[in-house]
Amino acid sequence: MGTNLGSIAENLRQVRQRIDRACTECHRLPSHVTLLAVSKTCPAEAVRVAWEAGQRAFGENYVQEALQKIGALADLRAQIEWHLIGPLQSNKTRVVAEAFDWVHSVDRLKIAERLSDQRPTHLPPLNICLQVNVDGEASKSGVDFEALPALARSVAALPGLRLRGLMSIPQPAPSPEAQREPHRRLHEAYEQLRQQGLALDTLSMGMSADLEPAVVEGATMVRVGSAIFGARG
Ligand SMILES: *Cc1c(COP(=O)(O)O)cnc(C)c1O
8 A cells, every 4th residue: 555644635635626626617516526535455544644634534445444444543433424335245234334424335225224224223324325337237236227216215215224325336438528428327317316206415426537527427426545545555
């Protein structure tokens, strides 16, 4: 991991500036795009430095690694948001329901039901995004567009969860124009669900390489790792 603690604050500033510029281009308000700092493989120290620079929402991929960091940063717990963005197996749902604020990678009802049942009642409902497979055959995780409406309705009805929106991890594309296509499809699906009465407010799409096309297509949350913390080893 090439985290240079000294460059995190400046990197955050530059990423925020990229978001602001993309917003200006498409006449959106920068305050409508949340930056999720993806801290997977980074030490807790790096998260603390980003937090001190004003960053509050952090994304993690691996449950065990995240739990260690959440523990190491327990003094910040009331002022930090932890998002699980990586795959979640059913034997890990209990610790996730207890430790996280958000899960972006739900793509099956069984996982959602477990998270809802296991969410401690003294905590607010766990915020959920459904991961959508925007590339069809090319990718294995994520619900496909056909199955999405039924899954969304079922998840929205679970008492321990609050369905917030949709998330995607598109295949890399060669040009900014090509990068917009899967983001556009996800936005369409999101608007359809909203028209059907689901109170969604989150489109989690765009990473270091494609945050601008994602913002132009309506992302409300971009998940940025390497542009903030450096290339992962
Ligand atoms: C690692 C990861 C990111 C961040 O990717 P970068 O290219 O480092 O910005 C975003 N979302 C998910 C789901 C990831 O696994």
